Amino acid sequence: MTRRTCTLLIVLALACLTAVITLAVLQPWNKPTSSVPADPLPTLSPTAVQSPQPSTPRSTETTGPVTRPGMSLDQDQEHQQTALEAARIMTTWNPSEDMTRTDAELRARHLMSQERAAAITAPQRPASGADWLAAAQAGATSSPTVEINHATEGPGVSVIATWEWTTPDGQALPATEESRRIYFFHFNEEGQIDDYTY
């Protein structure tokens, strides 16, 4: 190896080393935004404002979900299971066969009171949208994921449903629209859904 080749290699190695160090230093730019809030900004007035500090938990204070007031744990869990099942059915569509997205709500009528089930009305317009049309063309159906949404107010049960469009051979279609709904279910004394919104 000539002296010149050696020098070239050294220079290139140095450049590579610099690149690696630079990338390492810049890495935080590409990280997702931290969930920790920024330091408090100065107040406009001389009033001293302290950052909120976790206090000694009171008896009902918790970081996890709690049973809804006036309800037994069993009853609460039963409602949650019904709500999860309803949200799952309501976000399972077959665009090749469903005229509207409400068609899926009709399939969840067995979980509802007679009055609420009878009140389901489908809109006049057939369903559309880029994802719906693409799914119909590909013979895809929606595959929902449902979870209880505790971070809201009672007394009903809230469920967050997300979905992706899956072709018969299991391929997921790229989503171009929001694929998320927040459901709110309310129950009658028999544990049936007697109203819902999203």
Place this chain on the structure above:
Amino acid sequence: MDKQGGAGTWIGLGLIGVLLLVLVPVLLFTASQEERPAVFTGCLPAGGDEGGIPAQYRPAVEDAAREAGLPVALIAAQIKAESDWNPQAVSPAGAQGLAQFMPETWAAYGIGDPFDPQASIAAQGRYMKELLEAVSSLATTEKERIDFALAAYNAGPTAVLNTPGIPPIPETQEYVQRINRLAQLDYSVDCVPLGGSEIGDLGTGEWTHPMPGGILTSRFGPRACPVSLSLCMIYPDLLNHRGIDFGMGGAGIAVAPADMRITFTQREHESSLGAAYGDWIRGVQVESPHVIFEFHHCAAGTIAVHPGDTVAVGTPLCREGVTGNSSAPHIHFQINKPGTALDGSYQANHAVDPYPLLLQKGITP
């Protein structure tokens, strides 16, 4: 290589090395900056590179909006929602073209080929005009006029007239909200919502997310009736969520969304309102138009401000919690109209949807 040439080569190589050492980090830094997601400003300028109406359709959309007597952003958002600007789109139900006309509707409003984008947009204008005329007598505000027209498009004008208003069809309610959001986000001028801001100009001061990193867990508006249906008929306010909720699994910190003066704080046990709101805070925006902010369900004992404090945008106020009517940690964020009471009285009837206001200030909730 002679001695002089050898030295020259060494100097040359040295310079290249130095240049590389200087340029490589600069180039990498620049590339890294380009890869960083652009700061999301909430909505895209109409006609911009990344959003807005495709240039070839803009004149037709403007004509259709004029024909219908509706905002350009509304017609654009509808077409985006129908076909994503694909003139050849066909739905399994048989809807065709850019505006997804069903053959029977096209027979009434269309002229020519339903797959002709210009003809499709023009027909959309004529169709929306007729729908608007059918339901506009119900509307008392510009916002209602727009929402009722959208509801009539989705559910049919008879359903809107019979309700009267937006029918209690969740899919229709979702459609109305979706078009409003889409219009403001992608097709509005200066991020102003359809029908104009409910509050008007929100001032020039900076705003921030009321709970940075918080996940939106409930929108403003219709909710399942939480009590008996008859009671909900008597108290329609029960059928509406008067704010938006954010959750972060207990780690969320509510912050001042704008420079604000704290006017009221209360612990859960201190009043009947506190029993529902938990530990809560009310404050007023320092600058005009002086909207009122509320934060409910703060974790017990974490309120870090006091009535009379004036705090800068971003100042932590409290930690999310489960005080009051809450099943898991979250913050209920509410905006009341300017001029409403600053004390601890019930003001939910004066609440407006914070979502379009946050979008208006460049914040995506």
